[in-house]
Amino acid sequence: MRLILAAAILLTPVAALAQDDAQRDALKARQGYMTAVATNMGPLAAMAKGDLDYDEALATFHARNLAALGNYEVEMHFLPGTAQGEVEGSHALPAAWQNLDDVRAKHNDFTAAAAAAPEGVKGGREQVAAVVQSLGGTCKACHDQYRAK
Amino acid sequence: MTGAGGEPVRVRLWDPLLRVYHWLLAFFVIAAWLLGQFGPLNMTLHFWCGYIVGGLLVFRLVWGLGGPRPARFTHFVTGPRKVIAYGRGIFRREPSHWPGHNPLGALSVIAMLLVLVAQVVTGLISDPDDFINVGPLAGQVSRATSTAAVGWHNLGTWLILILVLLHVGMILYYRFWKREDLVRPMITGWKMVRRED
Ligand code: HEM
Numbered sequence A: 001m002r003l004i005l006a007a008a009i010l011l012t013p014v015a016a017l018a019q020d021d022a023q024r025d026a027l028k029a030r031q032g033y034m035t036a037v038a039t040n041m042g043p044l045a046a047m048a049k050g051d052l053d054y055d056e057a058l059a060t061f062h063a064r065n066l067a068a069l070g071n072y073e074v075e076m077h078f079l080p081g082t083a084q085g086e087v088e089g090s091h092a093l094p095a096a097w098q099n100l101d102d103v104r105a106k107h108n109d110f111t112a113a114a115a116a117a118p119e120g121v122k123g124g125r126e127q128v129a130a131v132v133q134s135l136g137g138t139c140k141a142c143h144d145q146y147r148a149k
Numbered sequence B: 001m002t003g004a005g006g007e008p009v010r011v012r013l014w015d016p017l018l019r020v021y022h023w024l025l026a027f028f029v030i031a032a033w034l035l036g037q038f039g040p041l042n043m044t045l046h047f048w049c050g051y052i053v054g055g056l057l058v059f060r061l062v063w064g065l066g067g068p069r070p071a072r073f074t075h076f077v078t079g080p081r082k083v084i085a086y087g088r089g090i091f092r093r094e095p096s097h098w099p100g101h102n103p104l105g106a107l108s109v110i111a112m113l114l115v116l117v118a119q120v121v122t123g124l125i126s127d128p129d130d131f132i133n134v135g136p137l138a139g140q141v142s143r144a145t146s147t148a149a150v151g152w153h154n155l156g157t158w159l160i161l162i163l164v165l166l167h168v169g170m171i172l173y174y175r176f177w178k179r180e181d182l183v184r185p186m187i188t189g190w191k192m193v194r195r196e197d
Helices: A001-049 A056-071 A100-120 A125-146 B014-039 B044-066 B080-087 B104-126 B142-178 B183-188
Strands: B009-012 B190-193
Touching: A001 A056, A056 A100, A056 A125, A100 A125, A100 B009, A125 B104, B014 B044, B014 B142, B014 B183, B080 B104, B104 B142, B183 B190
Parallel strands: none
Antiparallel strands: B009 B190
16 A cells, blocks of 8 residues: 555656656647748748749749648647647647637648649749748638737 | 917917828728738738838928927927826816827827837838748848747737727817817817917
8 A cells, every 4th residue: 555655656746747748749749840831931932032043843842841741630739738838838829729620720721722832833933922822821820810929 | 388368379280291191190000900900811911001100100200300399209298297287187177278299198199109110110020930921121130039029019919009099089088078179180280279388
């Protein structure tokens, strides 16, 4: 009996730590996912603005990455307990967890825009600009609602 | 500042440029506000409204330094003593006949101008991570600053709302409690005022 009690006392903080780790990892993965998306958006946006010369191969390369990232299921990174205020460094609003269906829908909009990107960027700067507009709108729609300012 | 005999006289208080500026500012601040809050995902129109507000603020700075007397900052920026003295009469049910921005109203004018300047500056350097609505000067500051600027810009949104509601509320208060129409002078330029000392 005393052994069980001692084990329980010893293991409780360990369990709590493991829990924290899962949440910190989910946060890192979520933000890392966003960073990966943004890193592929960067060159396309630069091309759309004319800061970077149009290069079909480069544009297609990043568009394909975005399409692949769009297919990714983000839900796993919206682990409960990882909202802003619950884990340090999070900028995801608690509203996301109250509206997971809507988060899913907003992610689906991104998926659709990203799926059209590899073909869409072909042709020239204007085509890239149109793709960046449609992709960018999906970022803003989700950030407006679920990302802290 | 009670004039000779205290009798109010009708004067051309606000010059034409200041009046045009005022209504343009009101229009474009409201437009920028509504577009920011409810506008399309592409914020190009919002940006243009913001640039126009920026231009109007530059005009106001110039006018505040070298414009006609009632428009000058030195004419309406006063110390706490004058503000308190004026504030004593705020509940009195009579027009102020003040020749310009009264000391209390001046505080709200200054606050609005400062918050609007901050709003334009934070907008210019904002990067909301959507690659389509990036402030044109976001690249000139650090990434941490351009991200934080989005938060300041959002805070400014609510400060502007409060200040504008206060501004409109006080004008209604003057109109219905103090029986003084402050809107018409901003349209026609003419106002009944006490003579200046
Ligand atoms: C009087 C001037 C302005 C007013 C009243 C204003 C108001 C607003 C409002 C209400 C929003 C939505 C706030 C939110 O939901 O977070 C917003 C967002 C924004 N504004 Fe302005 N703004 C002004 C000037 C500017 C300027 C000059 C720029 C830059 C060119 C700018 C760039 C932006 C950007 C990038 C956003 C998006 C932030 C986000 O996505 O969260 N604004 N503004």
